[in-house]
Amino acid sequence: MQVTRGKDFQDIRDAVRALCAGFPSEYHRRIDEARGYPEEFVDALTKAGWMAALIPEEYGGSGLGLTEASVIMEEINRSGGNSGACHGQMYNMNTLVRHGSEEQRRRYLPKIASGELRLQSMGVTEPTTGTDTTRIKTTAVRRGDRYVINGQKVWISRVQHSDLMILLARTTPLDRVAKKSEGMSIFIVDLKDAIGKGMTVQPILNMVNHETNELFFDNLEIPAENLIGEEGQGFKYILTGLNAERTLIAAECIGDGYWFVEKVSEYVKDRQVFGRPIGQNQGVQFPIAESYIEIEAANLMRYEACRLYDAHEPCGAQANMAKYLAAKASWEAANACLQFHGGFGFACEYDVERKFRETRLYQVAPISTNLILSYVAEHVLGLPRSF
Numbered sequence: 001m002q003v004t005r006g007k008d009f010q011d012i013r014d015a016v017r018a019l020c021a022g023f024p025s026e027y028h029r030r031i032d033e034a035r036g037y038p039e040e041f042v043d044a045l046t047k048a049g050w051m052a053a054l055i056p057e058e059y060g061g062s063g064l065g066l067t068e069a070s071v072i073m074e075e076i077n078r079s080g081g082n083s084g085a086c087h088g089q090m091y092n093m094n095t096l097v098r099h100g101s102e103e104q105r106r107r108y109l110p111k112i113a114s115g116e117l118r119l120q121s122m123g124v125t126e127p128t129t130g131t132d133t134t135r136i137k138t139t140a141v142r143r144g145d146r147y148v149i150n151g152q153k154v155w156i157s158r159v160q161h162s163d164l165m166i167l168l169a170r171t172t173p174l175d176r177v178a179k180k181s182e183g184m185s186i187f188i189v190d191l192k193d194a195i196g197k198g199m200t201v202q203p204i205l206n207m208v209n210h211e212t213n214e215l216f217f218d219n220l221e222i223p224a225e226n227l228i229g230e231e232g233q234g235f236k237y238i239l240t241g242l243n244a245e246r247t248l249i250a251a252e253c254i255g256d257g258y259w260f261v262e263k264v265s266e267y268v269k270d271r272q273v274f275g276r277p278i279g280q281n282q283g284v285q286f287p288i289a290e291s292y293i294e295i296e297a298a299n300l301m302r303y304e305a306c307r308l309y310d311a312h313e314p315c316g317a318q319a320n321m322a323k324y325l326a327a328k329a330s331w332e333a334a335n336a337c338l339q340f341h342g343g344f345g346f347a348c349e350y351d352v353e354r355k356f357r358e359t360r361l362y363q364v365a366p367i368s369t370n371l372i373l374s375y376v377a378e379h380v381l382g383l384p385r386s387f
C-alpha cells in the first residue's frame with residue numbers, strides 16, 4: 001500500500017525499522033501476555049543510540065530535535081511495538097536539558113546517553129486531584145541541604161524500569177501564592193536512593209501492559225542539589241516535558257494508525273465472504289479510508305507542534321491539538337481494524353486486540369480529550385474558563 005508517510009526522515013525510519021524488525025509482533029505479543037517489560041528491545045534501542053536522541057552531542061547524545069524523536073517513536077508503534085515502554089526518556093529529556101544546571105547536565109546526561117542510567121519516569125498525577133495539577137498535595141519542604149517529600153502519586157509509569165524520576169511537588173502552599181501555578185518545584189529523584197527509604201511503590205494492574213504505579217512518600221529526603229531550576233517555578237518547567245509528551249504521543253498514535261490501516265487493508269483484500277473480498281464493499285472501505293485521511297491530517301499538526309517545540313516557541317495549543325487529532329484518528333483506525341477482522345480481531349495472534357487496547361489509552365492519558373477541548377476553548381478561543 002502507498003502511504004505518504006515514510007518520505008520524510010527516511011534514514012532514521014530505515015534504521016529504526018531495521019532494529020524493530022529484530023523484534024517482530026510475536027515478541028511484543030509474548031511480552032504482553034506475560035505482562036513483562038521489553039528489556040531486550042529497550043536495551044537494543046539504547047545501544048543503537050536512539051534513546052539518547054535528544055541529548056546534546058557534547059554530553060554523548062546525538063543532539064536531535066523533538067521532530068526526529070517523534071519519528072523514532074512513530075516507527076516503533078508502526079512496526080507493531082509500543083513506545084509506552086520507553087517514551088518517558090524522550091519526553092523527560094528536555095526538562096533536564098533546558099532547565100537543569102550545567103552541573104546536573106554533566107552529572108546525568110553522559111550516563112543516560114551510555115545507557116548506564118534511565119530517565120523513564122515523571123511523577124505528576126495524584127489520586128485526589130487528577131487533572132487539576134495545581135492542587136497537588138505532595139509537598140517538598142527544605143530542611144538544610146535536603147528537601148523532605150510527603151504525599152502520594154498515582155499512575156506513575158516505568159518506575160520499576162528507571163533509575164531517575166522527575167517529580168513535581170508543592171514547595172509553597174497554594175494559599176500563599178499569587179498564581180496557583182506558582183509555588184511548585186521539580187526534582188530529580190534517584191530511585192535507588194528513594195525506594196524503601198521514604199518512597200514505596202505499589203504496582204497497578206491495568207488494561208494495557210503498561211508498567212505503572214502508585215507512589216507513597218513518607219519523609220523521603222532528597223538532596224537540595226536535585227532541585228531543577230528555581231524553586232517555585234516547577235510548573236513552568238514541567239510543561240516542557242508535558243508538551244513533548246503530547247507531541248510524541250501524537251506521533252505514536254500516528255504510527256499506530258498506519259499500522260491499523262495497513263493491517264486491515266491487507267486483511268479485507270484477502271478475506272472472501274459472499275464470494276468476493278469484503279474490502280469490495282463500500283461499507284468496509286469507507287471507515288478505513290476515513291481513518292487514513294484523519295491520520296494524514298493529524299500528521300500535519302504533529303509536525304507543526306514539533307517545529308514550534310524545536311524552535312523554542314510556544315507550542316501548547318499545537319501539542320494539544322496534535323495529540324487530540326492523532327489519538328482520535330488512531331482510535332477510529334483501531335475500531336475499523338477490529339471490526340473488519342470480524343471474530344479474528346479478538347484472537348491475540350492477530351495483534352489487533354493488543355494494539356487496540358494500547359491506543360485506547362491515549363484518549364485519557366497523558367491528558368484527556370475533554371481537557372484538550374477545554375484548553376483550546378479557553379486559551380485559543382478566549383472563552384470563559386469553565387473550572
Ligand SMILES: Cc1cc2nc3c(=O)[nH]c(=O)nc-3n(C[C@H](O)[C@H](O)[C@H](O)COP(=O)(O)OP(=O)(O)OC[C@H]3O[C@@H](n4cnc5c(N)ncnc54)[C@H](O)[C@@H]3O)c2cc1C
Binds near residue numbers: 157206212
Ligand atoms: C496507563 C497510564 C499511565 C500513566 N502514566 C503517567 C505517568 O507516568 N505520570 C503521571 O504523572 N501521570 C500518568 N498517568 C496519569 C494520566 O495523565 C491521567 O490519568 C490523566 O491525566 C487523567 O487524569 P485522571 O485519571 O486523574 O482523570 P480525572 O482528572 O479524574 O478525569 C476523569 C475524566 O473526567 C473528565 N473531566 C475531568 N475534568 C473535566 C473538566 N473540567 N471538563 C470536562 N471533563 C472533565 C475527563 O473526561 C477525564 O477523562 C497515567 C495514566 C494511565 C492510565
